[in-house]
Amino acid sequence: MVIKKKNWLIAFLLLIIFISLSTYRYYVVNSAYKKYEVEIIPKKSGDSFKILNLEHTLGKPKKLETTDDMENKVTEYHIPIHFKNTTDKTIQLHPEFYKMIREDRIIQTLEFIDDNTNKRKLEFQPGEEVATTVKFSYIEVKGKEDEENKPAYLNIISSNGEKVQKVEILMYE
Structure with a gap:
């Protein structure tokens, strides 16, 4: 049961990291078009x-x-x-x-x-x-x-x- 919780926690942390990196990349790419x-x-x-x-x-x-x-x-x-x-x-x-x-x-x-x-x-x-x-x-x-x-x-x-x-x-x- 502990291993299952650990896997869920790792998956959740990876999801948070993925969302954070995607958001950061979105703002870096689109910053040039802020005044568009x-x-x-x-x-x-x-x-x-x-x-x-x-x-x-x-x-x-x-x-x-x-x-x-x-x-x-x-x-x-x-x-x-x-x-x-x-x-x-x-x-x-x-x-x-x-x-x-x-x-x-x-x-x-x-x-x-x-x-x-x-x-x-x-x-x-x-x-x-x-x-x-x-x-x-x-x-x-x-x-x-x-x-x-x-x-x-x-x-x-x-x-x-x-x-x-x-x-x-x-x-x-």
């Missing part, structure tokens, strides 16, 4: 704002409905964005920070097309201004027809390590 905050900045089409070191001006979006090769209904959003690099450095464009969200579906953009050259834009030289069009495509899912009438948002996300800025633009209601 998300700032949501609502904007609308036509607004100008600066994020990711680029001045953005959004044009009026176009919504096109087409069908693909497999006869699936596809909704495309074409969003004109005028970029201006107001810094004295070359700025790389990071399309992964631009996401289109409709209901619970998130589409990440892959490219911005320069309206003048019809080529993909990857960087901006100091003082450069470029008109681009970004395209997002949704394949409409059978059984979720009501989803195509849900609002669509363009989210642009920027972070400096402690603070995340999320510009949220309502594209379609």
Whole structure:
């Protein structure tokens, strides 16, 4: 009987040590994010704002409905964005920070097309201004027809390590 109590006591002490070490590790890992905050900045089409070191001006979006090769209904959003690099450095464009969200579906953009050259834009030289069009495509899912009438948002996300800025633009209601 004494051995059984001893085993329970050892198991309990090991559990306390495990919980203590796990708690300590949690605080060590997450201490860098103590001041972490998300700032949501609502904007609308036509607004100008600066994020990711680029001045953005959004044009009026176009919504096109087409069908693909497999006869699936596809909704495309074409969003004109005028970029201006107001810094004295070359700025790389990071399309992964631009996401289109409709209901619970998130589409990440892959490219911005320069309206003048019809080529993909990857960087901006100091003082450069470029008109681009970004395209997002949704394949409409059978059984979720009501989803195509849900609002669509363009989210642009920027972070400096402690603070995340999320510009949220309502594209379609």
